[in-house]
Amino acid sequence: MNPFKVIEVKESIFADNNADADRLRQELKGQGTYLLNLMSSPGSGKTSTLKRTIAALKDELRLGVMEADIDSDVDAAAITEAGARAIQLHTGGMCHLDADMTRQGIREFGTEDLDLVILENVGNLVCPAEFDTGAVKNAVILSVPEGHDKPLKYPLMFEVANVLLVNKIDVLPYFDFDLEKLTEYAHMRNPGLQIFPVSAKTGEGMDAWYDWLRREVKNWKSK
């Protein structure tokens, strides 16, 4: 038996997802829970980043993770092993989560006692960018092997993101990846985007990311 619930989320009944996302943010604000929407392509390192983040923050913040997947449970299992409460959301083939699907997960999860909930969205640089999930902020991970041209090709994702983790910097020597060009292209799309080069494998650069999360949660609770 799994140590986490598995929820089959249903497509939203709300025509106006943006208004619904605002309602969900207010609900979460009322209970003092910060929701972060984490997006990336498959294989960029969302789960590895989360595992290391949980290890770093679990003694100071009450953490939960909602794992959205088309139909597997491998990520929720990994997160549970890492020591955080987790729930698995199955999207039934859908390539994204909207605010109401996120709310279904939040309600089943029971988040009243959590400071920070991270929603690991479906691995996809396209569709998830189109839907406000009700999260306070959006984080996107791009990994070095994917190439520095991605903000040119998947512009919306970089426009809606508040923070960009450039992951797998431990393999920079083996790829034609130009961090300066990535920064230039990403800021063309979104001048306010904060960029943290990290390696979820070695831990390099992760402290700046943890500090960002700490500040975000603190501000959300005090405002």
Add this chain to the structure above:
Amino acid sequence: MNPFKVIEVKESIFADNNADADRLRQELKGQGTYLLNLMSSPGSGKTSTLKRTIAALKDELRLGVMEADIDSDVDAAAITEAGARAIQLHTGGMCHLDADMTRQGIREFGTEDLDLVILENVGNLVCPAEFDTGAVKNAVILSVPEGHDKPLKYPLMFEVANVLLVNKIDVLPYFDFDLEKLTEYAHMRNPGLQIFPVSAKTGEGMDAWYDWLRREVKNWKSK
């Protein structure tokens, strides 16, 4: 001015995409053109694989490439430089191509004099797998940095693929990637899937892929 056309393709008017895809395949059969649908995540190496494939086959096959992108033209420019005819399809934010969108590209491109047309689908492991484009076969690229668990997490893509290129094997020493496990997971989804480990960067393993393409085009024209 671009050396290639840019087409804004519109969402299909056909309710039954599968039947429409069969019609498109028959149209292409009638003119002796083989259409391959090439899919992967962003950054797996679709364009690099195509550039090397064009260099290897352009003297024996009449080649064309249709580049589907949400709204950029960077790939069509790269393909044109590599020496193949190319056309850029803009999907206007849509995460996949269906058969009618593919037909719009085929008609604008003018493919009567081509032996092999490769459709580079939108970078996405989810949505493109759900739509038959009218191609004769589906190829998917998974790159080493993405991880060997992807057939577990994105099952449909591996079910609909006829051939899997495992790209970036030149960086195998730097990643926890198990080719045997990938093969096992991929064959769980699709026992008939042909798998070619390759490096589009160094050229390693690419000959088996070229041979597969040569055989496919020859069989299609002779049947």
